[in-house]
Amino acid sequence: MAEDARNIGFYGFGAAAHILAQLAVWQGRNVYALTRPGDIEAQEFARDLGAVWAGGSDEQPPAELDAAIIFAPVGSLVPKALRAVRKGGRVVCGGIHMSDIPTFPYSDLWGERHILSVANLTRKDGEEFFAIVQTAGIQTQTQRYSLRDANIALADLSAGRLQGAAVLVP
Structure with missing residues (x-):
């Protein structure tokens, strides 16, 4: 759902993000990891896996993002991610559940930014992913x-x- 995003932000850096970050780096993308504010260990972990930048979710990444994936179930991250993506960029809500998204000014969405959610993956998605995992050398x-x-x-x-x-x- 992030399409061909060159600069991609990961909000929350846990089970899924640590795998997808390795895949994104292998694909030649720039990963920006946004963790809980002050979570230095998670930020170091993200950099160890190839993130070009890691900081708190209360910060703006140093580059404009083409896409952001929100792994944390925290609705208040949606407006933050919208402010970090370029016009035409995408914010993908990747969790099974999420707390309510607070109101935000329309200007954060303006510029053809997209908010998407992931409902289900197919068996084919899984088969394609596992074929890439071996080639990319992903370690969990x-x-x-x-x-x-x-x-x-x-x-x-x-x-x-x-x-x-x-x-x-x-």
């Missing part, structure tokens, strides 16, 4: 939790205490 970072520690995993995720993806094992 996971933190294992026993199934009985699922609530700890959720708390760590919510508090920003893990990089990459949480995996529950029996």
